[in-house]
Amino acid sequence: MSERPLPGAGPPEKRLPVTMERIRSGATPARRVAGRLLKPPPSPFPYTSPTWPDSVPRPPAPRELGVDYDTDWARRYPARVARLLLTELVAKPMVAVLADPHVAGEDRIAHLDGPVVFAANHASHIDTPLLLSVLPEPWRHRTVVAGAADYFFDTKLKAAVLALSINAIPIERRRVSRTSANRAAALLQEGWSLLIFPEGGRSPDGWGQSHQPGAAWLAARTGRAIVPVHVEGTRSILPRHSGRIRPGTTHVTFGRPLQPSSGDNPRDLAAKLEAAVSALADEHDTDWWTARQRAARGTSPGLTGPSGAGTWRRTWALGAPTRRSASTRRWPKP
Amino acid sequence: MRALQVERSLPRFAAARVASAWRAGAGGKVGPLRLADVDPPDLPGADWVRLRPRLSGICGSDLATVDGRSSQWFRPIVTFPFVPGHEIVADTEEGSRVVVEPVLGCAVRGIDPPCNACASGHGHRCERLTGGHLAPGLQTGFCAEVGGGWSGALVAHPTQLHEVPGGWSDEAAVLIEPTACGVHGALAGPTGDDQVAVVIGAGTLGLTVIAALNRLRPDISRIIAVAKHPVQKEMATSLGATMIAAPAELRRAVRRATGSWILDNGQLTGGASLVIDCVGSTESLSDALAVAAPGATIVMVGMPGHISTDLTPLWQREIRLAGAYAYGPEPMAGGRHSFAVAIDLVAQAGLERLLSATYTLDRHSEAIAHAASAGRRGAVKVAFDLRTEKRR
Amino acid sequence: MPRPGFVLEVDRSTPPILTWHGEGFRLERLPPERSRVIYAPEPVAALDDPDQAIQDALLAPLGDSPPLPDLLRAGMRLTIAFDDISLPLPPMQRPDNRQRVIEAVLEMAASAGVDDVVLICALALHRRMTEAELRHAIGDRVYDSFAPHGLLLQHDAEDPDGLVHLGQTDKGEDVEINKRAAESDLIVYVNINLVAMDGGHKSVATGLASYRSLRHHHNVKTMRHSRSFMDQHNSELHTSNWRMGRLIAASGVKVFQIETTLNNDAFPKPMAFLQKREWEWSGRDRAAYIATTKGLGRTPPKLARSIFQSIKAPHAMTGVFAGEVEAVHAATTDAVYAQQLVSVEGQTDVAVFGLPHICPYNVNSIMNPILVMCMGLGYLFNLYRGKPIVRQGGVAILSHPTPWAFHPVHHPSYIDFFEEVLSETTDPIEIEKTYEERFATDEWYRHLYRTSHAYHGVHPFYMWYWGAHALEHLGDVIIVGGEPAAVRRLGFSPASTLTDALEMASDTVGRHPTISHFHCPPIMLADVS
Incomplete structure (x- = not known):
C-alpha cells in the first residue's frame, strides 16, 4: 500500500493527538449513556407490533370499542360519585346558564316507581346534559344514556369520557343489536333507568325523524314504563354541524308514561310513543286541551314536518313563530 | 564467523524471563541470545577436529535457556558465553558428514582413568563434567570452548562423531540426535x-x-x-x-x-x-x-x-x-548405543518429516519464536540452516 | 375451540419467526416466497375430571381385559411399572399423571386386599431417578408408602439376578425382562404417552428389558428402517417391540396397560408467547420476549440452564385408556394424533429446527452435543408421518448453542463416546461395529448405571442410532450458533447465523431452496403428503 498522497492532493494534514472529532464522537460518559438510551432498537419487531402475514386471513378486529365497549366500570361506586359531582356542580349550573330550562309535566311521572325508559326527541348535543339535569331526583343519578355505538364509542378516550360523565352505554342506532339491547334490558332490570332518543340521532334540519323501534322494544321486553319527553329550543343553542353555543331558553315536557302490557306488540308501542311525543310538541306549541283534542283525532302535527315538500318549505315551516319561542331572556330566572 | 551466542547477562536473562512469561520464545528478542561475529574456537587438543555445521536443530532445552527459564542446576556445568546447538549435522574438514553426540564426558576431556560412569560406558552420566582440559560444560552447545551448532564452525572430539550413512539427507540426519533421546526414554x-x-x-x-x-x-x-x-x-x-x-x-x-x-x-x-x-x-x-x-x-x-x-x-x-537423559547403551536393544538405534529408527519410521522449517542465523528470533510455538503453528522441529554460512 | 395445526407460507409481511436456541430463543427472518412455518395445533381441552376418567377407564377397560378390580385378589403378586424421568417434557406440574393413576390403582389393590405390591420405575438403560424426581412423578403419598420398605424399585438392566429370559421371538430376538415383573401375577403399566412413539408393547418390552434384549431393536438397521419411529405402522422399532410384547404375553405374563395422553400446553403463562403465532403476539408477549431474551443475555449459562430446567409444564390430561395393550394403544395413538397431527404438503429442500433446552435424556441435566444431535436428527426430524419434511439429500439446520459440556454424573459414557468414538468416525454402522460392545460391557459404566444416576454405557450409541435415518437421508447438517469444535466433532458444520447457514446450505441444495421451519415445541407430528 502506498502512503503517498494522490497527485494534486495537498500534503497530508498534520494530526493532533486529540481531535475535535474525537472529542465530539468519543467519549464523554454522559454521551455514551445517552447514546445507548436513544439508540433505536435493533429491529422493529418485537419492539413494535408484528406485521400480519398476507397469507393469513385477519380475524375480525378486536372488538373492544363500539357496541362492545364495556361500561361496567362507569357504574361502580367511584365513577358514580365522580359523575354526581360532575352533574351537580358542573353540568347543572352550565345548563342553567346556557339553556334556561323550563320544565313541565313532572307531575305526570311523580307516581312512577323504579326504572323507566325516557324517550325524547333529539335535536342537539345539549339534549342529554339538559335532560340529565332536569330529571327528577329519584332518576337523575340512576339513569344510563343510550349513545350511538358508532359515534360516541369509536375511540377509547371518547367512550371513557362519555361513560363517565353521562353514564352512556353503546347502542346500535339503526338496528336492534342483540348485544346492546340485551345489555340495556339487563340494566333496566338492575334498576337503572334509560334515557334514549328513539329518533336514532340528532335532527339534520330541525324537524324530527321517524322513530327507531328500540325504545319500545326495550320497554315491552322489560315491562317498564316509557316516559315520552319533548325538548324544545336546544337546536337554536347548538344545532347540528355547528360548534358555536348561543345561550337560549329551552322547554322540557314530560308526558304521561306509557305502560306496556304483556300482550303489547313493540311496533304498536313504538307508534304510540311517536304519537305521544308529537302530542307533547303540540301541547308545547299550542295548549294542553288543543293538543289532546288533536291527538284524540289523530291530527297532531307530525314532528317530522311536511312530507313531500321541498327543502326550503320544510325550513320555512320550521321557522314559523310559535307562542313561546320569542323569548329573548338571556339570564336565568331568579 | 557468525554465531548465536548466549552471554551471561543477568538483566538479559531477567528480561527474557519476563518476556517469555507473556509469550514463549519471546526471549529470543530481548534475552541473552545475540548474533555475534566471533573467532572460530581453537582446537583444544591435537586429536580434535573442526566441524562446519550444515543443520542444527532447536531443542527444548535451548528454548529454556533463551527464555531464561533454565534451572540453576546448570550454572556450574556450563561456561559462558556459549554457542547453543547440540543437534548437529556437520561436515568434517576431510569432507565426511557426521552427527555429533554432544556429551562432553571423560574421554573428550582427556581424563584418564575415566570416572565410574564413563568407565561403564554411560558417558551421559559422567561425573567429571567440569574436569579435564576443557572448560565446564555438560554438552557441546553449553561450553564456551568447543562452540556449538548455531554457528559457522565448532570443534569436536572424534569420539563424539557418528558417521551419517550414505544417501541420507541433512534433514533426516539432524533428527538422529533427538531421536536418540527418544529411544533412550522409550527404552528406559x-x-x-x-x-x-x-x-x-x-x-x-x-x-x-x-x-x-x-x-x-x-x-x-x-x-x-x-x-x-x-x-x-x-x-x-x-x-x-x-x-x-x-x-x-x-x-x-x-x-x-x-x-x-x-x-x-x-x-x-x-x-x-x-x-x-x-x-x-x-x-x-x-x-x-x-x-x-x-x-x-x-x-x-x-x-x-x-x-x-x-x-x-x-x-x-x-x-x-x-x-532419561541423553543416550547410552540400551540393554533392551541388545546393548547397542542409542545413536545406532536412532539411526535405524529415523530411516524406518521416516522421521525426516518431523523437520518442519529451517532458518538462517540472521532470522534467529523468528526461528526461536517458531520453535517455541511449533505445535500451535503446525510444526514439530525447527532448525538453523548453516549451509550458506560463510566459513572463515 | 383450539385451532388445528397450521402451515404458514412466508411472505414479505411475515414477522420474524421464533426459533428455539437451547436455553433461549431468537427471532429469525425467513426468506419470503419459498419458506413455510409449521405450527402445532393449539392445546386441546383437558379432561374435566381426570380422577373420574381414570376410574371409568379402570372399570371399563378396552380390548378383552376384565375391569381392573376383577384382576386383583388377595395373596397375588402385583407389580406396578411406570415411565421414568424422560416423560413428559418439560416435566408436568403436580400432580403428575402417574401419581393420579397409581393412586387409583393402589386404592383398588388395597380394597382387594393385595399385599405384595412392588413399584418399578421402567427406566430401561436410562439413569436412575433421584428421590425428588420420583416424588414428583408418583407423589409423596405413594413414595412414602413404598420407598421406605424397599418396595419402590428402579429397573436394573444389569442385575444378573433380577432378569429373566423369556425366550426368543421368531426373528431370533432375545426377550429378557425384569424378573419381579415377569413373575408377578399382574403387571400394571402406567404410561404417559407424550409422543406417538411411546407406549404399547414398547412400555414393557423396552422399559423393563435388558441390554441383551434391547440391542435387537436399538440398532442402526432397525432405526434406518423406522420411517419414522413416530409412526408405529412404518416403524421397525415398533414391529420388533410388538413381536417381543406378544412373546411376553404368550409366556403368561399378564399386563394391564394404562396409557394417558397430555395436551401440548408446554409452557406456563408468563412464557405463553412460546406457543403463539408471532403475528398474534400481544404487547405483553412482546414485552415478555424482550425481557426474557435480554435477561438471558446477562445470565451465566449455568444459571440459565437451571432456570429452564425448573420450568414445569401446565400439561393437562386429555385422555386415559386402560386394558389390553394393543387395544389401549390404538386408542391412545388416536388421542395423540388428535392433538399433534398437522397436515403438511410436500417436502422442502431445507428444514430448520430450533432445539429447545430439553430432550428426553437431559431432564435436570445438560443437553450435551450428542443429545443435540439426537434431539435434532432423532426426535424433531422424525416427528413426521409419511415422508420427512425435508427431501432426500436436503439440509437440516439446527439451532442450538451446542456447548462442549457434559453432565459428569448423568452422562459419563457420553463424554468418552464424544472424545473417543466421534473423533474417529461418525458413521453409525462403523460405530456400532467397532465400539458398541466395549462401551456396553465397560465395568465402570455398569457400576455407575447401577449405583449412581448414570445412563448406561451404551446409551450414547443409541442416541447416535436414533439419528441414523436422518444422517442417511440428509445431504448436510448445519448447526446455527453451535460451538464450532463441538459441532465439527459431531461431523456437522457450524454457522453463526441462520442467514449464513442458508448460504452454506445452498452448496448442497442449490440457490433459492425451499425451506420448512418446524415451530416446535410445542410437540407436533407433521403428516407429510
Missing part, C-alpha cells in the same frame, strides 16, 4: 506384558518416543498419546499411537483403555504401567501421576525444572519416577 521403562503406555507431549521428543515404543517395544500393546494440536495428532497416529487424547481427556482415555474406574476427584483406580513425560511441567507430571497404575514407572524425558505436585500417589501406589 521396565518391560512387561501387554502394557499400556502413555506418552505425554507430542513435540519432537514425544513423537520420537512414540515411534520408538511402537517399533522397539513389542511388550507395549497400546500407546495413548497426549497431543494438543492437529499436526501432532496426525503425526502421533501415523507413528503408532493407538489413541490420541487432549490433555483434559487423558484420564478418561486411560480409564477406557485399562478398564479402571474413576473416583470422585478424578483419580483412576488403575492406570497405565508406563508413563513417559516428554513435557516436564507441573501439569504433565500431575497427569502422569494421575494415570500411572500402582507399581508403574514414570519416565521423565522432557527437561523438568521446578515442579510442585502432590507425590502421595507416588508413595501410596509405589510408582517409580525415572529420569
Whole structure:
C-alpha cells in the first residue's frame, strides 16, 4: 500500500493527538449513556407490533370499542360519585346558564316507581346534559344514556369520557343489536333507568325523524314504563354541524308514561310513543286541551314536518313563530 | 564467523524471563541470545577436529535457556558465553558428514582413568563434567570452548562423531540426535506384558518416543498419546499411537483403555504401567501421576525444572519416577548405543518429516519464536540452516 | 375451540419467526416466497375430571381385559411399572399423571386386599431417578408408602439376578425382562404417552428389558428402517417391540396397560408467547420476549440452564385408556394424533429446527452435543408421518448453542463416546461395529448405571442410532450458533447465523431452496403428503 498522497492532493494534514472529532464522537460518559438510551432498537419487531402475514386471513378486529365497549366500570361506586359531582356542580349550573330550562309535566311521572325508559326527541348535543339535569331526583343519578355505538364509542378516550360523565352505554342506532339491547334490558332490570332518543340521532334540519323501534322494544321486553319527553329550543343553542353555543331558553315536557302490557306488540308501542311525543310538541306549541283534542283525532302535527315538500318549505315551516319561542331572556330566572 | 551466542547477562536473562512469561520464545528478542561475529574456537587438543555445521536443530532445552527459564542446576556445568546447538549435522574438514553426540564426558576431556560412569560406558552420566582440559560444560552447545551448532564452525572430539550413512539427507540426519533421546526414554521403562503406555507431549521428543515404543517395544500393546494440536495428532497416529487424547481427556482415555474406574476427584483406580513425560511441567507430571497404575514407572524425558505436585500417589501406589537423559547403551536393544538405534529408527519410521522449517542465523528470533510455538503453528522441529554460512 | 395445526407460507409481511436456541430463543427472518412455518395445533381441552376418567377407564377397560378390580385378589403378586424421568417434557406440574393413576390403582389393590405390591420405575438403560424426581412423578403419598420398605424399585438392566429370559421371538430376538415383573401375577403399566412413539408393547418390552434384549431393536438397521419411529405402522422399532410384547404375553405374563395422553400446553403463562403465532403476539408477549431474551443475555449459562430446567409444564390430561395393550394403544395413538397431527404438503429442500433446552435424556441435566444431535436428527426430524419434511439429500439446520459440556454424573459414557468414538468416525454402522460392545460391557459404566444416576454405557450409541435415518437421508447438517469444535466433532458444520447457514446450505441444495421451519415445541407430528 502506498502512503503517498494522490497527485494534486495537498500534503497530508498534520494530526493532533486529540481531535475535535474525537472529542465530539468519543467519549464523554454522559454521551455514551445517552447514546445507548436513544439508540433505536435493533429491529422493529418485537419492539413494535408484528406485521400480519398476507397469507393469513385477519380475524375480525378486536372488538373492544363500539357496541362492545364495556361500561361496567362507569357504574361502580367511584365513577358514580365522580359523575354526581360532575352533574351537580358542573353540568347543572352550565345548563342553567346556557339553556334556561323550563320544565313541565313532572307531575305526570311523580307516581312512577323504579326504572323507566325516557324517550325524547333529539335535536342537539345539549339534549342529554339538559335532560340529565332536569330529571327528577329519584332518576337523575340512576339513569344510563343510550349513545350511538358508532359515534360516541369509536375511540377509547371518547367512550371513557362519555361513560363517565353521562353514564352512556353503546347502542346500535339503526338496528336492534342483540348485544346492546340485551345489555340495556339487563340494566333496566338492575334498576337503572334509560334515557334514549328513539329518533336514532340528532335532527339534520330541525324537524324530527321517524322513530327507531328500540325504545319500545326495550320497554315491552322489560315491562317498564316509557316516559315520552319533548325538548324544545336546544337546536337554536347548538344545532347540528355547528360548534358555536348561543345561550337560549329551552322547554322540557314530560308526558304521561306509557305502560306496556304483556300482550303489547313493540311496533304498536313504538307508534304510540311517536304519537305521544308529537302530542307533547303540540301541547308545547299550542295548549294542553288543543293538543289532546288533536291527538284524540289523530291530527297532531307530525314532528317530522311536511312530507313531500321541498327543502326550503320544510325550513320555512320550521321557522314559523310559535307562542313561546320569542323569548329573548338571556339570564336565568331568579 | 557468525554465531548465536548466549552471554551471561543477568538483566538479559531477567528480561527474557519476563518476556517469555507473556509469550514463549519471546526471549529470543530481548534475552541473552545475540548474533555475534566471533573467532572460530581453537582446537583444544591435537586429536580434535573442526566441524562446519550444515543443520542444527532447536531443542527444548535451548528454548529454556533463551527464555531464561533454565534451572540453576546448570550454572556450574556450563561456561559462558556459549554457542547453543547440540543437534548437529556437520561436515568434517576431510569432507565426511557426521552427527555429533554432544556429551562432553571423560574421554573428550582427556581424563584418564575415566570416572565410574564413563568407565561403564554411560558417558551421559559422567561425573567429571567440569574436569579435564576443557572448560565446564555438560554438552557441546553449553561450553564456551568447543562452540556449538548455531554457528559457522565448532570443534569436536572424534569420539563424539557418528558417521551419517550414505544417501541420507541433512534433514533426516539432524533428527538422529533427538531421536536418540527418544529411544533412550522409550527404552528406559521396565518391560512387561501387554502394557499400556502413555506418552505425554507430542513435540519432537514425544513423537520420537512414540515411534520408538511402537517399533522397539513389542511388550507395549497400546500407546495413548497426549497431543494438543492437529499436526501432532496426525503425526502421533501415523507413528503408532493407538489413541490420541487432549490433555483434559487423558484420564478418561486411560480409564477406557485399562478398564479402571474413576473416583470422585478424578483419580483412576488403575492406570497405565508406563508413563513417559516428554513435557516436564507441573501439569504433565500431575497427569502422569494421575494415570500411572500402582507399581508403574514414570519416565521423565522432557527437561523438568521446578515442579510442585502432590507425590502421595507416588508413595501410596509405589510408582517409580525415572529420569532419561541423553543416550547410552540400551540393554533392551541388545546393548547397542542409542545413536545406532536412532539411526535405524529415523530411516524406518521416516522421521525426516518431523523437520518442519529451517532458518538462517540472521532470522534467529523468528526461528526461536517458531520453535517455541511449533505445535500451535503446525510444526514439530525447527532448525538453523548453516549451509550458506560463510566459513572463515 | 383450539385451532388445528397450521402451515404458514412466508411472505414479505411475515414477522420474524421464533426459533428455539437451547436455553433461549431468537427471532429469525425467513426468506419470503419459498419458506413455510409449521405450527402445532393449539392445546386441546383437558379432561374435566381426570380422577373420574381414570376410574371409568379402570372399570371399563378396552380390548378383552376384565375391569381392573376383577384382576386383583388377595395373596397375588402385583407389580406396578411406570415411565421414568424422560416423560413428559418439560416435566408436568403436580400432580403428575402417574401419581393420579397409581393412586387409583393402589386404592383398588388395597380394597382387594393385595399385599405384595412392588413399584418399578421402567427406566430401561436410562439413569436412575433421584428421590425428588420420583416424588414428583408418583407423589409423596405413594413414595412414602413404598420407598421406605424397599418396595419402590428402579429397573436394573444389569442385575444378573433380577432378569429373566423369556425366550426368543421368531426373528431370533432375545426377550429378557425384569424378573419381579415377569413373575408377578399382574403387571400394571402406567404410561404417559407424550409422543406417538411411546407406549404399547414398547412400555414393557423396552422399559423393563435388558441390554441383551434391547440391542435387537436399538440398532442402526432397525432405526434406518423406522420411517419414522413416530409412526408405529412404518416403524421397525415398533414391529420388533410388538413381536417381543406378544412373546411376553404368550409366556403368561399378564399386563394391564394404562396409557394417558397430555395436551401440548408446554409452557406456563408468563412464557405463553412460546406457543403463539408471532403475528398474534400481544404487547405483553412482546414485552415478555424482550425481557426474557435480554435477561438471558446477562445470565451465566449455568444459571440459565437451571432456570429452564425448573420450568414445569401446565400439561393437562386429555385422555386415559386402560386394558389390553394393543387395544389401549390404538386408542391412545388416536388421542395423540388428535392433538399433534398437522397436515403438511410436500417436502422442502431445507428444514430448520430450533432445539429447545430439553430432550428426553437431559431432564435436570445438560443437553450435551450428542443429545443435540439426537434431539435434532432423532426426535424433531422424525416427528413426521409419511415422508420427512425435508427431501432426500436436503439440509437440516439446527439451532442450538451446542456447548462442549457434559453432565459428569448423568452422562459419563457420553463424554468418552464424544472424545473417543466421534473423533474417529461418525458413521453409525462403523460405530456400532467397532465400539458398541466395549462401551456396553465397560465395568465402570455398569457400576455407575447401577449405583449412581448414570445412563448406561451404551446409551450414547443409541442416541447416535436414533439419528441414523436422518444422517442417511440428509445431504448436510448445519448447526446455527453451535460451538464450532463441538459441532465439527459431531461431523456437522457450524454457522453463526441462520442467514449464513442458508448460504452454506445452498452448496448442497442449490440457490433459492425451499425451506420448512418446524415451530416446535410445542410437540407436533407433521403428516407429510
